[in-house]
Amino acid sequence: MSEDIKVKDGLRESATFDRNTMTEIRRAAETGIYDIRGFGAKRKLPHFDDLLFLGASMSRYPLEGYREKCNTSVTLGTRYAKKPIVLDIPVTIAGMSFGALSANAKEALGRGASLMGTSTTTGDGGMTPEERGQSSKLVYQYLPSRYGMNPDDLRKADAIEVVLGQGAKPGGGGMLLGQKITDRVAKMRTLPMGVDQRSACRHPDWTGPDDLAIKIQELREITDWQVPIYIKVGATRTYYDVKLAVKAGADVIVVDGMQGGTAATQDVFIEHVGIPTLAAIPQAVRALQEMGMHRKVQLIVSGGIRNGADVAKCMALGADAVAIGTAALIALGCNHPMYDEEFKKIGSAAGFYDDYHEGKDPAGISTQDPELMKRLDPVDGGRRLANYLNVLTLEAQTLARACGKNDLRNLEPEDLVALTVESAAMANVPLAGTNWIPGKGY
Amino acid sequence: MKTINLTEQSVRDLNQALHDQAIECTEREWEVLEPKGQHNIACGLDQNISVDIKGPTGYYCAGMNKKAHVTIHGNAGQGVAENMMSGTVRVKGDASQAAGATAHGGLLVIEGNAAARCGISMKGVDIVVKGNVGHMSCFMGQAGALVVCGDAGDALGDSLYETHIYVKGEVKSLGADCIQKEMREEHIEELTELLNRAGVDEDPTAFKRYGSARQLYNFKVDNTSAY
Numbered sequence: 001m002s003e004d005i006k007v008k009d010g011l012r013e014s015a016t017f018d019r020n021t022m023t024e025i026r027r028a029a030e031t032g033i034y035d036i037r038g039f040g041a042k043r044k045l046p047h048f049d050d051l052l053f054l055g056a057s058m059s060r061y062p063l064e065g066y067r068e069k070c071n072t073s074v075t076l077g078t079r080y081a082k083k084p085i086v087l088d089i090p091v092t093i094a095g096m097s098f099g100a101l102s103a104n105a106k107e108a109l110g111r112g113a114s115l116m117g118t119s120t121t122t123g124d125g126g127m128t129p130e131e132r133g134q135s136s137k138l139v140y141q142y143l144p145s146r147y148g149m150n151p152d153d154l155r156k157a158d159a160i161e162v163v164l165g166q167g168a169k170p171g172g173g174g175m176l177l178g179q180k181i182t183d184r185v186a187k188m189r190t191l192p193m194g195v196d197q198r199s200a201c202r203h204p205d206w207t208g209p210d211d212l213a214i215k216i217q218e219l220r221e222i223t224d225w226q227v228p229i230y231i232k233v234g235a236t237r238t239y240y241d242v243k244l245a246v247k248a249g250a251d252v253i254v255v256d257g258m259q260g261g262t263a264a265t266q267d268v269f270i271e272h273v274g275i276p277t278l279a280a281i282p283q284a285v286r287a288l289q290e291m292g293m294h295r296k297v298q299l300i301v302s303g304g305i306r307n308g309a310d311v312a313k314c315m316a317l318g319a320d321a322v323a324i325g326t327a328a329l330i331a332l333g334c335n336h337p338m339y340d341e342e343f344k345k346i347g348s349a350a351g352f353y354d355d356y357h358e359g360k361d362p363a364g365i366s367t368q369d370p371e372l373m374k375r376l377d378p379v380d381g382g383r384r385l386a387n388y389l390n391v392l393t394l395e396a397q398t399l400a401r402a403c404g405k406n407d408l409r410n411l412e413p414e415d416l417v418a419l420t421v422e423s424a425a426m427a428n429v430p431l432a433g434t435n436w437i438p439g440k441g442y
Numbered sequence: 443m444k445t446i447n448l449t450e451q452s453v454r455d456l457n458q459a460l461h462d463q464a465i466e467c468t469e470r471e472w473e474v475l476e477p478k479g480q481h482n483i484a485c486g487l488d489q490n491i492s493v494d495i496k497g498p499t500g501y502y503c504a505g506m507n508k509k510a511h512v513t514i515h516g517n518a519g520q521g522v523a524e525n526m527m528s529g530t531v532r533v534k535g536d537a538s539q540a541a542g543a544t545a546h547g548g549l550l551v552i553e554g555n556a557a558a559r560c561g562i563s564m565k566g567v568d569i570v571v572k573g574n575v576g577h578m579s580c581f582m583g584q585a586g587a588l589v590v591c592g593d594a595g596d597a598l599g600d601s602l603y604e605t606h607i608y609v610k611g612e613v614k615s616l617g618a619d620c621i622q623k624e625m626r627e628e629h630i631e632e633l634t635e636l637l638n639r640a641g642v643d644e645d646p647t648a649f650k651r652y653g654s655a656r657q658l659y660n661f662k663v664d665n666t667s668a669y
Contacts, residue, residue, distance in 0.1 A: 205521035
């Protein structure tokens with residue numbers, strides 16, 4: 001409803017019971033089931049837009065934007081692994097499952113990541129040959145469900161990511177509804193076709209950090225200590241989780257903020273559980289610094305990364321790399337306006353589509369429908385993703401050079417200021433134009 | 443036979459030696475002495491070898507086993523034979539929690555009792571327990587068979603998919619969506635074969651069968667405007 005209509009008719013919409021809220025109440029009354037959807041948090045949250053860089057001027061010396069070197073490579077897993085992963089750019093592709101995504105989409109992600117010398121990640125449901133074949137660096141997720149978990153695939157991986165949680169649903173398990181459990185997906189997961197598959201939220205054979213330390217040792221033994229082991233947590237009690245993960249023996253910590261996407265979970269979970277990515281990074285970095293492990297155990301951050309500025313801000317706050325999921329799918333064609341008419345036929349619109357769980361994605365990405373899947377050419381999709389990753393990297397380099405840094409990892413909190421009091425408090429950087437960090441005095 | 447004493451060599455040394463066995467194994471029979479409850483013994487094996495562990499083991503012994511035949515002459519700690527793909531693991535004593543968790547294939551025999559969550563999320567393994575199993579056993583069991591010659595604890599087969607469960611003794615309670623089912627001829631045959639493979643002398647007709655009611659397979663969605 002526009003402001004004009006409100007003024008003209010004297011109508012006033014309730015801020016508490018707005019139309020979205022009323023629609024959800026009616027939907028709940030109609031169906032008796034909570035709203036399930038994909039994507040990430042849609043509410044407005046403190047985010048990287050609330051931070052600005054202090055470019056160099058008199059007191060700092062910038063690097064020449066187009067000529068001077070600014071390193072983007074990062075090595076992950078230097079703590080224990082015999083073969084750490086070297087990424088050419090500090091932007092990786094987050095874990096997304098075959099099942100949630102089509103085989104073509106998984107292949108496209110692998111192709112795009114490989115073109116840029118970075119890694120991609122499996123998801124719930126195991127490793128597909130398409131994905132392994134097209135990914136020069138592939139991280140194998142080890143999840144509570146253990147769907148498709150196979151020691152041969154484990155040994156084919158370039159790293160292992162033990163998933164404890166996800167930013168979109170910390171404390172919750174995965175979900176893949178029956179529409180997408182095709183014959184191939186069912187066989188990979190050892191499930192009957194068509195079931196609404198609800199993954200467990202806890203690992204079946206360990207509880208707590210002491211057990212996890214033994215589990216990590218088992219994974220290292222099985223892979224002969226060759227590859228790095230990551231631990232991924234959804235951002236909640238990040239400071240404590242990171243400390244425990246380091247103690248348990250992680251090589252790399254992945255912190256996923258609440259803006260991180262999902263293929264399917266309860267809307268109430270996406271919008272009401274977890275903390276913003278911006279708030280999580282300083283907690284993680286502080287935990288690592290206090291243990292003397294910052295830069296020794298690498299930190300990957302995900303959840304709402306959209307552009308090179310977001311990448312640079314994450315790194316300035318202390319991350320070693322970032323991971324993207326939703327943005328990577330958008331680069332492939334997710335929610336593309338060219339499919340607007342088809343989105344409308346299924347009750348959505350381009351730019352709004354989040355019913356990934358229904359398997360009807362007109363863009364052919366979050367679907368197992370053979371006809372829809374054909375719409376995504378994995379070679380073209382891979383090129384689009386590579387182009388996008390390239391832009392992220394160039395943008396981040398531009399900002400780093402402007403701050404006088406010849407390596408993205410040389411960016412630091414001192415290069416940042418905040419636009420709002422809340423973002424200053426969360427990011428632990430001064431409010432712009434002041435020396436004031438909330439909670440720290442002047 | 444190759445013998446490794448774990449007071450003289452590390453678990454890492456043992457596992458590397460076992461992993462180094464190619465298809466044309468130089469040593470098919472291995473004996474492990476004085477394991478003293480250490481974790482991750484003989485995990486990740488992938489050749490047709492035989493490993494006899496002479497004593498108790500810690501967590502994840504024979505984890506992710508493939509093809510190998512592992513015998514533990516003692517009790518086994520948490521997650522014995524977790525995610526096993528094939529081969530055989532035999533525990534001569536008792537097994538702690540999550541025995542055979544998520545295992546995709548092979549045969550796990552526990553000659554004593556198994557603690558809680560035996561066969562949790564099992565995906566095709568066959569498990570035969572001569573004694574009792576603890577609570578939440580076969581939670582979210584997807585495929586394969588769990589045979590319990592003694593009693594089963596609370597919430598057996600909670601949220602079960604397609605694992606077949608056979609219990610000779612008492613079941614303290616069944617979990618959500620797990621029900622007792624008719625024991626038909628094909629089930630007697632399956633159970634007989636399982637008991638034979640495990641080397642367990644029991645009368646198959648004395649067992650009851652449990653399986654999924656399949657009522658949790660799909661969300662229940664009302665549609666009030668349709669009525």
